[in-house]
Amino acid sequence: MKKLTLYFTSDVHGYVYPTDYRDQDKKPQGFLCMMEQFKKDGNTLIVDGGDTIQGSPFTTFLSRGALPKNPLAEVMNRAGYDYITLGNHDFNYGYEYLKSYLNYLDAKCLCTNVEDTLNQLPIQKDAIHTLENGLKVGLIGISTEFIPVWEKKENLTHFIVSSTLESIRPSFEALQCEVDLMVGIYHGGLEYDLETDKKLSDSMENLAYAICEAFDFDVLLTGHQHIPLANKEICGTHLVQTPQYGTQFAQVEIRVEDSGEVAIQSELIPTELQYNEKLYNELMPIESSLQTWLDEPVGFLDMPLIPTDHLDMALHGSPLANFINQVQLERSGADIACTSFANSVKGFNQEVTVRDIVSTYIFPNTLSVLEVTGSILKEALENTASYFHLEEDTLSISDKFLKPKVSHYNYDYFAPLHYTLDLTKPVGERVVAMTLHGKEVALEDTLTLAMNNYRYSGVGGYNMYPRCKVVQEILVEMPEIIIDYFMQHKHVTVDPTTYITIQK
Secondary structure, three states: OEEEEEEEEOOOOOOOOOOOOOOOOOOOOOHHHHHHHOOOOOOEEEEEOOOOOOOOHHHHHHHOOOOOOOHHHHHHHHHOOOEEOOOHHHHOOOHHHHHHHHOOOOOEEEOOOEEEOOOOOOEEOEEEEEOOOOOEEEEEEEEOOOHHHHOOHHHHOOEEEOOHHHHHHHHHHHHOOOOOEEEEEEEOOOOEOOOOOOEOOOOOOOOHHHHHHHOOOOEEEEOOOOOOEEEEEEOOEEEEEOOOOOOEEEEEEEEEOOOOOEEEEEEEEEOOOOOOHHHHHHOHHHHHHHHHHHOOEEEEEOOOEOOOOHHHHHHHOOHHHHHHHHHHHHHHOOOEEEEOOOOOOOOEOOEEEHHHHHHHOOOOOOEEEEEEEHHHHHHHHHHHHOOEEEEOOEEEEOHHHOOOOOOHHHOOEEEOEEEEEEOOOOOOOOEEEEEEOOEEOOOOOEEEEEEEHHHHOOOOOOOOHHHOEEEEEEOOOHHHHHHHHHHHOOEEOOOOOOOEEEEO
8 A cells, every 4th residue: 555645735826924914913824834734755745736926915026026036936945846837827927937936946847738939948748756655646737728818918928828628638648557646736626516516607717627527637636716625526536726825735645555446535724823934034035125115105095995895895886996996097098997806805094005005906917998888888787787696685795706716806896987786687687877977878889998907808707898999008017007196196085986876
């Protein structure tokens, strides 16, 4: 009998230190804490599922300078990672930034469906790893094929991203007869509800179920959706997934009997507040500079912009959303702007710091300005209106925005458009009024609409937007646009208008 222990992390999003950066308190999360809980020997593999080098104030700060060697590579090396795959957000800062990570990484990067046309990055499709006990493990890495849908074209100039399922087959067929175990590392999630088997999405973004149906992996390590999953099985394949930001990691115990029978158990381990002090101190010059930068005040508001819960804001509007739209409108000159909130939002005090901004708008989205008709606008609002579920006078959030993963960021707030939603009507017929500057918006009217480039990609049910003409692209990331706004307006009066009216 032979054993393999797998430690799996995914979607850590650059959280290295034990903090969420909303304040300077220590919290049990991040690479420095997780690595202290890994117990590695010759029969252990440590694997990461991507979205590693973007998504935290730490990585935002790193991206502002040109570093030949990304500190995330040193963190992963010291933690003892053996294999990684690439997530969609690992491309957010472009080719050279990804190169500064991969070229200094001891772990092998496996990704069957990402090709580097310059051949400068150490990306391979698969690997065979022989453990100390003689067990042969085949590993295949795959990313979501939706990367080109979301990513800025200039960041993918030297990459070809191909079909998930088609890319797996050659590697799988080459490895399966050579190894004792097959492990897939997939930066993607589930397209079905595991409890009900109900299909949740027809897109190719998340294909874990299809992978398990098509290929006989022993274990499929998944990510992207941030759903805590352990000890799940699809078509005989053991499945795990971790939440984001390094708050938990997966431990998978595999036992292979001499007969060839395989037994697998997995669990999610909560990250503890104990950290690698040596690396903590070595990286402290970066962390100290980051903390100083985060606490720099950039401007002042006439009121604090503290978010309430997502359903309350969706129903009654949000001054915080108004402010972001205010910024987008000034920068773009568009007639209307729309914005959304991340699942977790910090908000702004009256004295606004960089910390407030990068903790509230956490993604490096740029701005797109589209030419839309009133008909397109209504179609988009109908999708936003599907956020609400009304049953016997009880209002809640639709499963569409909660399953297979929580996606409050697909609910949009518009300004200065006034709009009325009648929630007693069926989904698709809820928009009963749209007015702009006191005038009704007709379906044939033409307007300009500013939004982030993620929304322009059409994901989240907004497939009407890619059909529209692009009037302008503002290739500056939104956190920087908000900082620039405060540079021009030190004292800001927030738009207090409630633009949405709900009937129920």
